[in-house]
Structure formats: structure tokens, C-alpha cells
Amino acid sequence: MIKNEELISKFCSYFDSRIKEIENLNNRLYQKILIVTLMDTLSIAWTRGSEKRNKLRFCKLIRECIKWEGSDRISIPMLNYRLVKRSNLLNDKITALFNNYKEERIYRIDTDPFYSDFIENILITKEEENLLKDTRHTELLYKYRNNLIHEFREPGHGMEISNDNESPYYYLMLNLRTNVETWELVYPKLFLIKLAKTALISLKHNLLEKDLNPYSFFKFGTPW
8 A cells, every 4th residue: 555655755746847847838928827727736735625615725825835925915006906095094094005106116015014904903894804805915816816727818917027036026017008107016927936836845744744645635537
């Protein structure tokens, strides 16, 4: 009988090889589509095949397995664009933060505040609370994943301005047709690949610690 340790090694080696193959592709869109698809598969193993909802499964991978430090930061530009403008503390705070963005700079998302900063310090409505949750970077990353997989494109108008960026960022873009400036959010290719690698390492450690067979979380066989 094959030990779980051997099965874990085989499982993780397979995905490690797939990541390397993705890194060697010369099409950024294809790389991003394939890497988030791979992360989806890892999320099944992380949740032991018990979570059927794609969003919750993917978000658990980001927060619990990868433990990405930016997961619960609120995207100020995204929140600003979605807010229904009215006079209250939340709007005033978001407007003030958004107006601090200077056009000559590129901003990393570590400038974004955490979700808890708003929940603990500002009185908000249920609608605003849901909006805050929806503009956390984990949730935005899931929407990014959806666009890649279901629409074969990246959302927004942002473009990668360098091939060596490993962190998400914002930059100001001018639409020449409408003459409107917008702050675009970019999740770089290398950032997504780094997340996948971290997920695989963390998952392997967890499977070994719990002595679990990763293949047991997937259905195999003729009927599908």
C-alpha cells in the first residue's frame, strides 16, 4: 500500500512541474489564466473537497493557505469608484484617501487600509459593510480570476508596465478617446505565480502534517 507521504510528493511534484511550464510560456494572458486555474485545483485540496462554492474555496486558499498579507486590505480606488456619493464619514474618509493619490506616482497596495480600520472606527450601514467586504483584495482577486477564466480577459484597463513586478499596484491611465483619467489596479503575472508557489508549499506542509491523501479529495473514474 502506497503511503500518504509518497502520494503527497507525487501530487505536489505534478503541480510544481505545471507551474514551471506556465512560467516558460511567452503569453501573459495564457499564463494568468492557467495559474488561477491551477490555484483553483489547489483550493479543492486545501478545503478537503468539502467546499463546493468556488468563491469561498478560492478565498480560503488566499487567506488560510497562502496567508497573503494584502488579503484584507481595502482597495481605495475600487471602493471610491463604487461608492454612492453621499455625505457621511465613510465617504469623506474614502474621498480624502483617494484624493491623496498623485498622478506621477505608482502605488503599491500596501498603502491600502485594512478592512478592520473601517469596521472598528467608522459607523457604516449594512450596504456599506458589504461594499467594503467586496473591495477587499481577496474578493477582487477572485473577480479577477472569474474574468480570466470565464471571459478570457483581464478586468479593467490596467497593463503591466514591467516584467519584474511581483506586487499589485495602481497607476493613472488616461483614456485618449474620452480624456478621462482612472486609477487602474494591476495584479502582475509574477505576483500570481508567487501566490501559486506559496500555496503549493503551504498545502504540502499541511497534508504531510495531517497525513492526508490529496487524491482522496478529487473524483476519478469513468463516470463523470
